[in-house]
Amino acid sequence: MMNSTAADPPPTAVSVRDLRVRRGGRDVLRGIGFDVPRGSVVGLLGPSGCGKTTLIRAIVGVQIVRGGTVTVLGRPAGHPELRRLVGYATQNPAVYTDITVTENLRYFASVLGAPRGDVRRVIDEVGLGRHRDQVAATLSGGQLSRLSLAVALLGRPELLVLDEPTVGLDPLLRQELWELFGELAAGGTTLLVSSHVMDEAARCRRLLLMREGAILADDAPDALRARTGADDLEEVFLRLISQHVEAAS
Numbered sequence: 001m002m003n004s005t006a007a008d009p010p011p012t013a014v015s016v017r018d019l020r021v022r023r024g025g026r027d028v029l030r031g032i033g034f035d036v037p038r039g040s041v042v043g044l045l046g047p048s049g050c051g052k053t054t055l056i057r058a059i060v061g062v063q064i065v066r067g068g069t070v071t072v073l074g075r076p077a078g079h080p081e082l083r084r085l086v087g088y089a090t091q092n093p094a095v096y097t098d099i100t101v102t103e104n105l106r107y108f109a110s111v112l113g114a115p116r117g118d119v120r121r122v123i124d125e126v127g128l129g130r131h132r133d134q135v136a137a138t139l140s141g142g143q144l145s146r147l148s149l150a151v152a153l154l155g156r157p158e159l160l161v162l163d164e165p166t167v168g169l170d171p172l173l174r175q176e177l178w179e180l181f182g183e184l185a186a187g188g189t190t191l192l193v194s195s196h197v198m199d200e201a202a203r204c205r206r207l208l209l210m211r212e213g214a215i216l217a218d219d220a221p222d223a224l225r226a227r228t229g230a231d232d233l234e235e236v237f238l239r240l241i242s243q244h245v246e247a248a249s
């Protein structure tokens, strides 16, 4: 058996235990737990309102929680050291609309202490080369969300948390972005990516399927297919819901 040393990174990038969150007088996360292995792409899927963004907010340390623990790269979520280690792209792009793509990225690179050369790299990675000098206010929705993703990629964070990064993108761009996610994971980055789109789920190493503040399943896509006897992940999800409802009744 191998002994881990103080220098070894923890084997899980994110570890959530019995996490409970209340928002607007409702229990939005009801005691959930799971691990995100390092160097993998994990998909967070579930219907609108099931709690995906709330969970993501807890992982990046901006959500008040009622109970439970969230450990990120071996530190409690929200720890100041995580600022440089975690890249977060929100659903609504948080960039300055009155300056250009490059100016936004230069600004965020200086805030994060990322090398200047990173600006060019992330622009290329998200395919915004032709728009580098365009004022952000004039970008399309999909271009804006790619700019937000580019900000999250600055400094090569160890963990990327992306809230619906492919909304509003055409199928080709979506495919390119998922290829980029795969390349980043192959290089050791961990990605937690939320999505409504089930065909994207097939590209993930593991899937967290959420419904009404609970995790219905946490497994590899093939294991979920085998468990439910369905091929299509949309159908897998539906069967898991009915199994869950039957078990609860």
Ligand SMILES: Nc1ncnc2c1ncn2[C@@H]1O[C@H](COP(=O)(O)OP(=O)(O)OP(=O)(O)O)[C@@H](O)[C@H]1O
Binding pocket: 023, 024, 025, 028, 046, 047, 048, 049, 050, 051, 052, 053, 054, 055
């Ligand atoms: N600021 C808030 N105050 C009170 N309740 C909130 C707030 N934001 C979200 N909620 C509630 O928390 C629940 C979970 O919302 P959340 O945004 O986490 O869902 P989601 O799965 O990310 O949805 P979507 O896919 O539509 O973004 C919803 O019932 C929502 O109404």
